[in-house]
Amino acid sequence: MEQGLGSDSVPPSGSIDKSRVLDVRPLRCLVPMFPSSPGMGSVSNPQATPFVCVPPTGPFPPGVAPLYPFSVSNGSHSRQNTTPSGAPNQPGLYGFGNTTIPSPVPLNAFRTPQGPSANGDAGPSRKGNKNRAMQGIVIEDDGYSDSQNQSELYASGFSMHVNDVEDGSSGRRQKNGGSQKRTRRAQQQLDSFSEVDVDSEANRFLTTFGLVELDPDRKSNGDREIVQRILLVFDLLRRKLTQMEEAKDATPGSTRRPDLRAATTLMTNKGIRTNIMKRIGHVPGVEVGDIFFFRMELCLVGLHAPSMAGIDYMSVKLTLDEEPLAVSIVSSGGYDDEGDDGDVLIYSGQGGVQRRDGQMFDQKLERGNLAMEKSLHRANEVRVVRGLKDVAGSTGKIYVYDGVYKIQESWTEKNKSGCSVFKYKLSRVAGQPAAFTLWKSIQQWKGGVTSRSGVILPDLTSGAESQPVSLVNDVDDEKGPAYFTYIPSLKYLKPFSSPKSFTGCHCLGGCQPGDSNCPCIQRNGGHVPYSSIGVIMSYKLLIHECGLTCSCPPNCRNRTSQAGLKVRLEVFKTKDRGWGLRSWDPIRAGGFICEYAGEVVDASRVGELASEHEDGYVFDATRVYEPVENVHDASSESAKAPFPLVISAKNSGNVARFMNHSCSPNVYWLPVLQESNNDSYLHIAFFAIRHIPPMQELTFDYGMIQSDQASYRRKKCLCGSAKCRGYFY
Secondary structure: OOOOOOOOOOOOOOOOOOOOOOOOOOHHHHHOOOOOOOOOOOOOOOOOOOOEEEOOOOOOOOOOOOOEOOOOOOOOOOOEOOOOOEEOOOHHHHOOOOOOOOOOHHHHHHHHOOOOOOOOOOOOOOOHHHOOOOOEEEEEEOOOOOOOHHHHHHHHHHEEOOOOOOOOOOOOOOOOHHHHHHHHHHHHHHHHHOOOOOOHHHHHHHHHHHOOOOOHHHHHHEEEEEEEEHHHHHHHHHHHHHHHHHHHOOOOOOOOHHHHHHHHHHHHHHOOOOOOOOOOOOOOOOOOEEEEEEEEHHHHOOOOOOOOOEEEEEEEEEEOOOOEEEEEEEOOOOOOOOOOOEEEEEEEOOOOOOOOOOOOOOOOOOOHHHHHHHHHOOOOEEEEEEEEEEOOOOOEEEEEEEEEEEEEEEEEEEEEOOOOOEEEEEEEEOOOOOOOHHHHHHHHHHHOOOOOOOOOOOOOOOOOOOOOOOEEEOOOOOOOOOOOOOOOOOOOOOEEEEEEEEEEOOOOOOOOOOOOOOHHHHHHHOOEEEOOEEEEEEEEEEEEEEEOOOOOOOOOHHHHHOOOOOEEEEEEEEOOOOEEEEEEOOOOOHHHHEEEOOOEEEHHHHHHHHHHHOOOOEEEEOOOOOOOOOOOOOOOOOOOOOOOOEOOOOOOEEEEHHOOOOOOOOOEEEEEEEEEEEEEEEEEEEEEOOOOOOHHHHHHOOOOOOOOOOOOEEEEEOOOOOOHHHHHO
């Protein structure tokens, strides 16, 4: 028992003292000994070598090589040589001093260091690649491999795969020889945030939204408010990290994953998440039809715990033994799922992925597949999240919560490669709001397959906008609102005067992130305020857009509000609040919607318009607006619009005039300043507070009046919000 690992298997006579008490250690503490010279078949040691226990991080005695993933360059895992109590380390067993006790590392995170091979390097271990941990992120089995550690991953309820695109639920891996490149790219994605003070940014958002100390009960069981707050903080942090990284001008061609970094910071570092207790059925605070643009958002709110695997399940003790039951699935088309029927889904099981050697194998009745089979016999409800193609976005997928289904039957069939695949037929439980079926209807409206019912005008803008705006009434017989002239932008009789002349930028290719010489970027605090798809990146109190004297093209990122509508909007008749506005397309948090068009009027005429009952289509920037969900930078100039802007859309305006008031709105406005020489043109741009699913009414807070006229200008509010004030102005 005291021989070295490289000695003969038969111990010499008399070498074992059975009276001694051995120091038994866990297997994960054992480290094999390897020859110090390449090509040697065993460790040449004339004497018996002591049984050595070496921490995986070292230091290592002669003849012992560091094990993966600790075989890295010096300094990358440097630790302070102190004990947990803070006292300096004493010389360890067998004279190996300065040894710290590392965190336990699963055995499958180790691999034998690769040495010279007669047949060349066969490449790194596939299992080792999948299970390495980097900066607190657990690389999860994506449901298509034969890893046996799925139970450990599901026990944590949170896992992440940094090597896949956001369309991770499809499970498609890159083939042949890409693992080392993916590893380097994944490390670059995480290291790219090393210079960004992510922690301070996260703390700022968490403090603003009261999430620094999240109640344990709300962690286990969420509600609508906490779900929306957590999702908002995640998206704010993700956008801020994106903006900061763009300004640094990171390595060209590198793929940053701020969504992974933001999720890791919140869930792993800060413990911010909700609905961590797995359950069968609906999740508190998540409504049928809610949309998500990132898989990590599903993890944050407990809708679907694994970030990659398509099947989530839990162990339930229904008899003497525990058995797995499926709680949720994500269908993204990665396994040729059949889901065109809005109420029936044919879902393929997990496993059987093509290996690096090109071989396929049959799916096995284990893990998620076994849970689905058990749920078939138990007839429990299973949450279904459908992944749909995001045409306008960059993530590739939009995830729609389609409610709960029940598994009706299961079978196996051969796929194109001749391997057996499990199939499950799920039927949607009746009585739930429309979700996926609504998306299908909108696609048919756009494609002209079917007609939208109740259409009065197919385009009330008469071509003034880049997107048509339908006028719809399926409530009563009213034929439309009072006549007005449609104009796509604000009309100024006289611009405001600028204190300093501004000649504009000379960015012929458009204002680019990280360009410190661009005066427009300088005015925005050193950042481009928008992403390439028109999403506001940080919540400043004033946005400086390029003006008439700027040399940048019309499609410049810093002209987002000047480019017109980006989504297909609809003016519709509500049941009790007149005409309203909604979108056929999903709108992501921070996405630009439209500006408030009309005629600029003198601020002194506000009272006059109110007395004449003509303030129904007036936007007044001088009112007091509660900072609904706005998180402003500390460097912002002021707490209100720089000029007393009042807009009347009674006689001429755009779609924004139909946006109703709500005490819990999903839209907010920001002042946008466009300067040319000594002239300043202030505009009002509307952005989404949170992800807005199709056909959800767009609303904003009309603000409060602090004057003697407030009492008689008060109107009854019918927004129906839980936070309704009961009135608005």
